[in-house]
Amino acid sequence: MKRKEMISKLKVTPNTYDFIIIGGGATGIGIALEASARGYSVALLEKSDFTKSTSSKATKLVHGGVRYLAQGNIGLVREAVVERGLLLKNAPHITKTQSFVIPTHGLYDEILYTIGLTFYDLLAGRLSLGRSKRLSKTKTLERISLINPDKISAGVLYYDGQFDDSRLAVNTLQSAVELGAVVANYCAVEGLLKDANGKITGVKAFDEEGKESFEIKGKQVVNATGVFADDVLQM
Ligand SMILES: Cc1cc2nc3c(=O)[nH]c(=O)nc-3n(C[C@H](O)[C@H](O)[C@H](O)COP(=O)(O)OP(=O)(O)OC[C@H]3O[C@@H](n4cnc5c(N)ncnc54)[C@H](O)[C@@H]3O)c2cc1C
Known part of the structure; x- marks a missing residue:
């Protein structure tokens, strides 16, 4: 009309x-x-x-809200990662899976982010966009070439969604x-x-x-x- x-x-x-x-x-x-x-x-x-x-004017991410997980709001993150998965299934023409790497600064960071982001992924259940995992320093530098090698110990890879808002x-x-x-x-x-x-x-x-x-x-x-x-x- x-x-x-x-x-x-x-x-x-x-x-x-x-x-x-x-x-x-x-x-x-x-x-x-x-x-x-x-x-x-x-x-x-x-x-x-x-x-x-x-x-x-958004960043165009269909994210589950990693920062809400850090705040302990598990119910909200579970709801968001399920909605994220449904959106990627229902609208494949305007969405895609996007990988992210968080550089880490020492063993504490590596353990924290690997466990946290693995949990983030597990919350999505069957609607997971890909397994989160620790990356070696070499693999992290291959993915983020401009980062200062002296400032990182390794990295953690995880996935979220991106869409045409x-x-x-x-x-x-x-x-x-x-x-x-x-x-x-x-x-x-x-x-x-x-x-x-x-x-x-x-x-x-x-x-x-x-x-x-x-x-x-x-x-x-x-x-x-x-x-x-x-x-x-x-x-
Ligand atoms: C920098 C940035 C990055 C973001 N990144 C993300 C992201 O990655 N992923 C994500 O999911 N969200 C993201 N967000 C949040 C997301 O963009 C907002 O939550 C969402 O766009 C809000 O939509 P809205 O309809 O509430 O507001 P708006 O899009 O602002 O819509 C309000 C509308 O009301 C209209 N309006 C105002 N007054 C009147 C009137 N009197 N009569 C008629 N119409 C009127 C305006 O013209 C406007 O179009 C981001 C936001 C920002 C600012």
């Missing part, structure tokens, strides 16, 4: 959506797909282009649209509609192309802008 048709659809009254999502980055698009797949009616509004903000978001958006979501870019939310009790009942949107404001009613308004709720409420 073309943008113009989406905008016309959004303007049709009465147009009460189950969810109005503000922001078309990874978060908003993900919510749009989840809600549409569960049969809810969804309107998603993005003030710029989809995923143009933070969602196109913008393309994944656009593919996800396409799936949401196929399931009935109405989405529009260059359509900023410039205010919230409220009833006499102050309950949010919808949004006031501005169509950048048509240079026109219009209202959309919704049962739930979801802030997926990355901006704190208070700032959004002041719009």
